[in-house]
Amino acid sequence: MDDLSGERARLMELSQQNGASLASLSAMIGRNPSYLQQFVRKGSPRKLEEQDRRKLAEFFGVPETELGASEAGIKDISYGAAPAATTSRGQWVDVPRLDVGASAGPGALPDAEVPFDAFRFSARWLREQGLEGAKLSAITVEGDSMEPLLRDGDEILVDRAPRAFRDGVHVVRLGDTVMVKRVASQGAGRFALLSQNLAYPPVDVAAEDLEIIGRVVWKGGRI
Numbered sequence: 001m002d003d004l005s006g007e008r009a010r011l012m013e014l015s016q017q018n019g020a021s022l023a024s025l026s027a028m029i030g031r032n033p034s035y036l037q038q039f040v041r042k043g044s045p046r047k048l049e050e051q052d053r054r055k056l057a058e059f060f061g062v063p064e065t066e067l068g069a070s071e072a073g074i075k076d077i078s079y080g081a082a083p084a085a086t087t088s089r090g091q092w093v094d095v096p097r098l099d100v101g102a103s104a105g106p107g108a109l110p111d112a113e114v115p116f117d118a119f120r121f122s123a124r125w126l127r128e129q130g131l132e133g134a135k136l137s138a139i140t141v142e143g144d145s146m147e148p149l150l151r152d153g154d155e156i157l158v159d160r161a162p163r164a165f166r167d168g169v170h171v172v173r174l175g176d177t178v179m180v181k182r183v184a185s186q187g188a189g190r191f192a193l194l195s196q197n198l199a200y201p202p203v204d205v206a207a208e209d210l211e212i213i214g215r216v217v218w219k220g221g222r223i
Contacts, residue, residue, distance in 0.1 A: 007048070007068035008040045014060045019135050019160060020096050020115050028115050029055045059118050061094040093126055093136075094118040095157060100178060101142040119157075119220075131217060135161040139171065141180055141219075145195040150180060154221035160214035173211040174203075180216060 015022055015036075022040060023033040029052045038044050047068055048056070057064040096115035119138055126132055141154040149169070150156065158171050170183045172193070181193040181203075191210055193203040 007066065008043065010066050011036065011056070012040050014062065018060065018094065018096055019137055024115055025056065025059075028059065059094060059096070059115065061092050061118070061120060091123055093121050093123050095121060095136045095138055097138045097155070100139045129217070131159065133161065134159040134217070135214075136217075137214075145197045145200040146180060147197050149196045150219055151221055154219050156180065156216045156220075157218040158214035159217050163215070165212065169216040171213045171216060173213055174205060174209065178213070183212065
């Protein structure tokens with residue numbers, strides 16, 4: 001494999017920073033799963049097509065020039081106005097919305113983790129919340145076991161960065177099920193999965209049976 005340079009290196013960097021695989025990004029722009037892998041690793045195609053480049057730039061919140069567009073080309077397309085994606089670099093952080101439901105009820109099987117959209121957050125706000133450097137993604141709550149804290153249809157930000165565990169609301173995987181629960185350490189290698197809705201009893205699990213995907217750090221939903 002040759003050394004990466006230019007827009008190929010930048011695309012790889014952006015995908016890693018946002019926790020989005022090249023396969024999922026390929027799917028997002030309507031391409032086969034290996035399309036961007038071939039572009040990054042082998043330089044085939046040599047340049048991203050205009051519509052693909054624009055979708056990726058909008059998703060990452062960066063200027064199209066970082067992904068191989070010329071300044072002149074952008075001005076022609078936008079009739080001289082800067083496109084929405086050309087915000088000041090470092091001012092905004094785009095968090096991918098994943099096509100994954102985290103059950104807050106009896107359980108749900110996860111879909112493929114493919115970004116279909118993004119939330120844009122102020123980088124300053126993230127710093128103020130202590131989330132600078134967090135590896136964030138947004139998923140949807142399903143079910144009622146975390147009501148009234150989290151309601152069916154709410155979207156939650158999950159920090160997937162490796163951190164020392166502390167009790168709190170987490171997204172976890174138990175077997176084939178992805179859930180959002182309040183997780184409390186029980187000691188001796190065991191955890192309790194707790195619901196806000198008292199109709200759901202606590203679940204006691206062994207640490208080796210539980211994967212803690214990330215901590216829930218924000219929620220959003222309709223009033």
